[in-house]
Amino acid sequence: MQPLSDSALVADCLAGEQAAWNELVERFSRYVFAIATQAFRLSQTDAEDVFQDVFARIYDRLDTLRDPAALRPWIAQLTRRECIDRLRTATRETPVETLPEEIENVIDHLEEAFDVRIELGALSEECQAVLDRFFCRDESYRTIGEALDLPPGTIASRISRCLGRLRERLEGRNIVAAASSERRDQ
């Protein structure tokens, strides 16, 4: 089943659907957490506070989002602001307008990682589970095999096959993006 677009998800959240809110949190939880812990290197305690504050702000202000398709950059912006506020409170320093290059580079890397997760979501459930467990949860072949009821000896080949499919999707996505960019330029 195709996942809801961000715009449809926003509309359903604004209609008060709990399942849509759950999906929104699920969809962006890794992203918010990664920005806080990897780009801004917040402590676990600060990262948790930022995480909860970001989702509380999203909940409170979702109806102010002018372009629902811009949900992701809006959440990124809210997360950056919360992280900067947290660092400012900790160091009592005035925040700078431009972020250090190192932070920007990590955020760029996370944007690319988010794109990969979107494409991962289009693979079979088995591929999603195998790749997520191996790469994101750092599980061993044995643990993955037990969890998914698969022979451990087949996990490596499944990872390789699923990675191949993910690569095809990512490269196919680039072809579509390049074609639409060419059409725009004409």
Place this chain on the structure above:
Amino acid sequence: MRRYDEEHIGELLRAMPPAPAGYVQAAQELPRARAEVDGLVERAREDLVFRAALLADIEAALVAEGVEPRPALVDLLRRRVSE
């Protein structure tokens, strides 16, 4: 066209580990927590004894409603009851 090698894809997958399950659950419960806060505020407006007890121990009131007394929620409830 951008080429992706599998090592790079693995690196990008590793960059997005799951957020701790407790964080996700607390965020997903936000609508219910807010509804509980609304209910408590309403009751406090109608019942001054309850209001005094609530302000004396907001955390306990939230726990009694089955809501985790997260600091932001405690602050929100205190602000709204004090209004």
